[in-house]
Structure formats: C-alpha cells, structure tokens
Amino acid sequence: MKDLVKRLTEAYGPSGSEDKVREIIKAEVEKFADEIRVDSLGNLICRVAPKSPADGSDPKRIMVAAHMDEIGVLVSYIDDKGFLRFSPVGGLSPYVLLGQKVIFENGTVGVFGTEKLEDMKSLAFDKMFIDIGASSKDEAEKKVRVGDSAVILREFSDLGDRVTSKTMDNRISCAVVIEAMKSVRPERHEAYFVFTVQEELGLRGAKAAAYGINPDVGIAVDVTTWGDTPECAPFNVVLGKGVAIKAKDSSVIAHPKVKNLMIDVAEKKGILYQMEVLERGGTDAGAIHLTREGVPSGTISIPCRYVHTPCEMVDMRDVDAATRLLVGVVEELASSSGGGIL
C-alpha cells in the first residue's frame, strides 16, 4: 500500500486541476467498479453494485467521498523580468512556503522568493513571488500562463510505521477508499465511491456529486489534526491510536446513527479507534448532509500531523484501521439490516 500512497501523494492535483490524480485513481479502481463516470466538475464517481439486491425494490445508495485536490498556489501576474506573482489555493500559510520549491502541471519547477521585509511578521503572499529561472516575461510565458496552478514539490518518505508527504490531506484517504474498494462486497445496496474535487475551496465537488448520486447515507474520509507533539494545542486525537470517528467539526455534526454504526463496527471487528471533536475545519460530509432533503452523514478521519504543510505525517496502522472500518461500515450499511439506517 505504501507504493500506492507514494504515487498518490507525489501526484500533482491542486483544487480545480485534479486530472492527474484522477487518472491514477481511475487506473487503480477500474476493475473493482461496475460503472465509472466523471461529472462536469471533475468528480470521479465509481459505483459498486450489490451482490444480491432484494427483489422488487431498488437498492439504496451509499456514498463514500474522499477529496483528490490539494492546496497550492495559482499564478496571478507575470512581471517584465519573468517573476510570477501568485494567490493561494486553499488554506495556506505564507510561512510554510519559505524555502520551498513548486512544480506546475507541465513539470516546470520554481522556487519562492520574497521582497525585502521589515520583519518576519510582515510576510504576506503579495510580498512573495515564484522564480522559475526565466529572465524575461516572454521566456516565463513559454512555460507558465496566468491562471496556472502549482503545488509544493516534495517527495514521499517512508519512516517505518509512519510516512510523510505533502498531501496526506487527502491522498491518504484516497488510498484508503481505493483499498476498501478492492475488498468490499456490498450485499443488498449499492455503494458509490467518489473522489471529489475542490474540497479545499469549500467542499465544492462533493456538493455537486451528492446531488447527482442522491445518496441515502454519506461517509466522508479525510484527515484530522493531532494532539501529540511538544506544546501543541490540546486535542485528544493522536497518531498510532487508531482511526478517528468524528462526532463534530465546523461543517457537520455526525448523524448519531452513522456515528454509532461506526463505533459498533469498530468494537465488533476489534478495530482500534478514537473519538474526534474538531473545533475548526470541515469535510465533504458537511456538503453531503445538506444535499436535497438531507442525508445522514458521518466522517472517518485519519490522524495527521502538520496538516497543510509540505510534511504531513500519518501512521500506517491508523490508515489500516481506517480501511477496515470503512469496509465494515459500508458492508453493514449494504446488508439486509441496512446498518439500522437504510
């Protein structure tokens, strides 16, 4: 699985330009889906049909969502000397960009530079630029156009149980959903595994995908923050203590039945889990649960350190727990009991 995580996390895919990630995922899941489509915003929607649907009634729809996009930067202006000015795409801090390299979709590499600063506190995006080694506007425009996006250039590193990369948020969840698709066997109801776009800009892809699928229950898979490094903000979720089952964040209060089903499945299967209450931040479940007439929804979270920096870190044991929990929850929902929800 680490090989898959490496390929996914090193891929280029800022919000609004997810094509390359989608191609990797599509190749991985093609043979496990009964139907695959890409909607008009670019969401990859994979349907897995039930093994033995109940006679005479339409199967219910279970939607699982993990976003493919990552935070990045977008070129807003190219000056006469060939320096690129940029705007952030998603929740990015200018401080994490210092000393970093970026890469564009066509492979062009650049580095960040700053104007003269009074002090570090005055660092802001509009005082920074990207240097792609061009010495004129014409030369720069041969490689990059205004409106093009770039992402941090950073390789995946295997640290043993733990791994680090620029985009654990949220490619690690894409890996979880891909792995789950390989083994999941829905009995009565159908499962839609959706790899969404533009989550980092406000849960945009999931909103459109959920409208199209019209699911009866929704589950987002995403990373959450951490509470186990020196002098960090207090938070009960820690790396290596299992998958996190979300009770609440700023986008959604997990539907009690969905949350309790997750807990029951984890208990029954002996999957290590921890409960999560996140004060700030949201996931695709926030968009899914308010779709049409409302959809009972919850989130499976993977604890992740240093979220929204180039060195996000997760524990593969938590990742494994998340995969097993997702398979268990989907199969329970797809069973004749409908997990008590369908």
Next chain:
Amino acid sequence: MLLAKLSEASGISGQEGEIRATIRNEIAPYVDEIKIDPIGNLVALKRGRTGKARVMLAAHMDEVGLMVVGFESNGLLHVDSVGGVDPRVLVSKMVCVGRNKLPGVIGSKPIHLLEREDMDRATKMDALLVDIGAKNKEDAEKLVKLGDPVVFATKCEPLGAGFMKGKAFDDRVGCCAIIEALKVQHDFDLYGAFTVQEEVGLRGAGVAAFQIEPDLAIVLEGTTAHDVPETPEHSVSTVPGKGPAIVYMDRSWVGDKRIIDRLVETAEAASVPYQFKRTVTGGTDAGRIGLTREGIPAAVVSMPCRFIHSPVSVINLSDFENYVKLAGLFLDSLDERGLPIDEGSCKKTN
C-alpha cells in the same frame, strides 16, 4: 444609449422591479420566452436552431445602495447599506428615495461644527442622515416607508474621450451585454438570466440555474479596477483600457479551464484585447451557478470598473465594446466549434 438607461434605473438587492421592467422591455422583441421566477430573477429564452444544448448567460440586475431604516422627529431619515457600501463614500451625495424616487441629500456636518477628532474620523453609517425636505417625522412617513430603497442619483454620461461615468455599472454592463447577445440566434438554446440579490450573497443565481439546467454558463460581471500609483502592479486587479477581464479564480469559483481556453482562443483569433484579473478577491454568481444540481461548467468575464460600489464609477468605452463583442464571439464559437465540454453529457437531447 442602452447602458445609460440601465445604469440610471434603480434596483437595490431585493427591490429590482424598475430595472427588471426596463430589461424586460428591451429584450421582449428578440426572445421567445420571458419568465420572472418566484424570487424575481428575469429568465429569457432565445430558442436555438437545433436546440441540442442549453447555454446560460447570467448578470445580476441588483445594485448596491441603501435602505430607509428609521425616522428622526425632524423628518431626517436613517439608512443602512444594502450590499457592500463604504460609508466614507456616502457623505454629501444626492440620492433618490423610496418608490417615487424623491430627491434626497445625504447630509454632512459643517466644518464649523467639527471637533478636532471628528476631522480624523470617517462618518459611520448610523450617523448618516438623509434629508428629503420633510417638515417632520409625520410628513416624512407619508412620503417614505421603512424598508424603502435609496439609490444614488447619478446621471450616466460620457466622460472625457472614451470613458463613461455612472452608477451601478456593476452589473448593468453585464445586463447590457446579455441584452445584445439575446438578439442573435444560435444553434443552441440561449438563456439570459438577469439575477436578483447578488450583492447580498449571490442569492438569485443558483435558483435561476436550477430551473434552466444549462450545459454551460458564462457570468458577465463588473469588477474592480484600482489602477492607482500606490498599488503595486501585481496587486492591481484589472486595468481599464486593456480589455475585458477573464477570471481564472475568485473566492467563490475556479473558472472551468475548457471555457477559459475557448475565451482566450476566441479573443486572440479576433484580435479582441483581453486581460486576466490579477486578484482572487470577491465572488460572483458563478459560485452558485457552478454548484447547482450536479455541477455546471462555468466561467466569468468581468468588465473593469473604477470606483466600483460607490455613487459613481467609471468605465472605458472600448473595454465595454470589447466585452460585449467577446461575449458574442464566444457564443458564435459554440456554433462553429461546439461546446468546449463533453457534448455527450449535454442534458437536452431532442
């Protein structure tokens, strides 16, 4: 001039009746269907020759302005803003108040009476009072009702050589471009959506897109153009005179790349000047249209407007001409080259 007529019509968010009637009269001879939906969007259909796709153009009818929120015993009116209005631009301006558009003056405190510290402070919204020449509260209440609109009394007219000044160019320029576009028949069904309540949170556009269910949408907007010396070049959002601005991203939406590419190709093929908006602030109706139902490919073309959201803004007339032209040429390209999206996904198949 059509733009002057549209600019001078009143229509703060939620009270778009006058501008809606003006637009309706203009488009009636050219379109096949006109509908006013339950929240007030004006939706017009120009049927296509084949009608194999639906294309939506959207511009908001509403403008920023003020609303009457209270009366003083001496007949002066309290107002509050509708949409984003900086109170510093309001002092000593002429306005039209209420449904009968009574002339009014936003008052100021004479310099003789100002305390030293007042000189360094901008007047806040709750200290602004509008004088409509009423004798007292009772008199004022006969003329004006709570909640009545207050719009800027700005005449739209040419300024110097090649510029135009007026109010509400945001987004009457877009309305004007759609009216022009609706005069031309295409292969596809063309919907012109003149939306309500954009300035108070993009409220009308999603409702319009939901009923139209377009295969592709273009939002025609007005945007900032603060090209003054104190702003570094890379932070100037758009520059008047450099053509219509194609918006790759703002706070509400990432423009569909296929549509943006087509806009650029179309502009270049016809030597129509264009620029990219350099900042990502602000939001437009595209944010709502694009996330309607299963998602709709959408992009924004914006007209650079200096001094936007104030009683008087300024546009460059050649920009405006090119803005209208680019919208028209883009629609022509859809006939010639097809939609820049997977046409197999078009919702309408008859």
